[in-house]
Amino acid sequence: MALTRDRKSDLSDPRVRRTQAALQRTLIDLVQDGDLSRISVADVAERAGVSRSTFYDHYRDVHELAEAACTTMIDDLIEAIPDPGVRDVPDTAPDTLLTFFTHLDEHAGLYRSVLGPQGSARVINHVRRHATVAAYVGARRAATGDDTPTDYTAQTPHDVPAAFTAGALIGVATDWLQHGCPRSPAEMAALTRPLLMAVYRGDDHAEA
Known part of the structure; x- marks a missing residue:
């Protein structure tokens, strides 16, 4: 797994904010159709249209993404x-x-x-x-x-x-x-x- 980057230092970058917002929206949509425990990083990345490595640039796992959302x-x-x-x-x-x-x-x-x-x-x-x-x-x-x-x-x-x-x-x-x-x-x-x-x-x- 890639190391999660220091997100605090990236918050001023609009690209980072857009990506995080997209991942959070995607997870919220996915949870409407299934239990959070059954949602994988691959599920979120695929629906959001990003790679798994991009996901890990922002969050350690789906649980941390859920907390952020x-x-x-x-x-x-x-x-x-x-x-x-x-x-x-x-x-x-x-x-x-x-x-x-x-x-x-x-x-x-x-x-x-x-x-x-x-x-x-x-x-x-x-x-x-x-x-x-x-x-x-x-x-x-x-x-x-x-x-x-x-x-x-x-x-x-x-x-x-x-x-x-x-x-x-x-x-x-x-x-x-x-x-x-x-x-x-x-x-x-x-x-x-x-x-x-x-x-x-x-x-x-x-x-x-």
Whole structure:
């Protein structure tokens, strides 16, 4: 197997970004038709129209490609997680959760593989950290009106409601995926929203 190149040094090269994006899209398409564990490097390379050596220039194996595909989509999606501190917009807030669950449903095979029992700790930790930061920043925005852009690389203080919200959302989503998405994304959004909001109502009562 060829050695994986230092991808961080290549990220400024648009050809590298295009190739990685093409490989990620290809894997996402393949997962819709079959289990991730049965997809080989050869399958991805052939469908993407690149050589195996080109694949290995960017990723060590299909599992690393799956992690990259998931974290890329999660980075784009994470703003859909609702601001838990916002209580006065019930008509609009569920739409963000609906977007979240709809996205998971559309790519259920991929997320089921990486978030399940045999999944990727890297992806799970990535989702948990970003969701915690989003919940923390959202609550602060609701309380202070501060609209500073969210920095997901920043170290946030230990915040129990934010961490609980992130963990609960991941737990609910993972359970739903593992059971084959028996409820619609709309039902999941409607059921999850009041549970997340209760965390912050309880936190207010504790501080009173």
